[in-house]
Amino acid sequence: MKTLIACYSYSGHTLKVAKKLQKEIDADLTEIKTEKDRWYLLKILDSIREKKQQ
Numbered sequence: 536m537k538t539l540i541a542c543y544s545y546s547g548h549t550l551k552v553a554k555k556l557q558k559e560i561d562a563d564l565t566e567i568k569t570e571k572d573r574w575y576l577l578k579i580l581d582s583i584r585e586k587k588q589q
Contacts, residue, residue, distance in 0.1 A: 538562035
């Protein structure tokens, strides 16, 4: 049975470590990527407003 490393890396540092680990233990690697949402800033502001109203 082969090991799978699933990794999310915002800046790339975690991905570098995951790749090194992948080579050391002969594992498969998959990178988890976020879906780009052009409205994310508005969603953040809505979330902040909701918290202030509670």
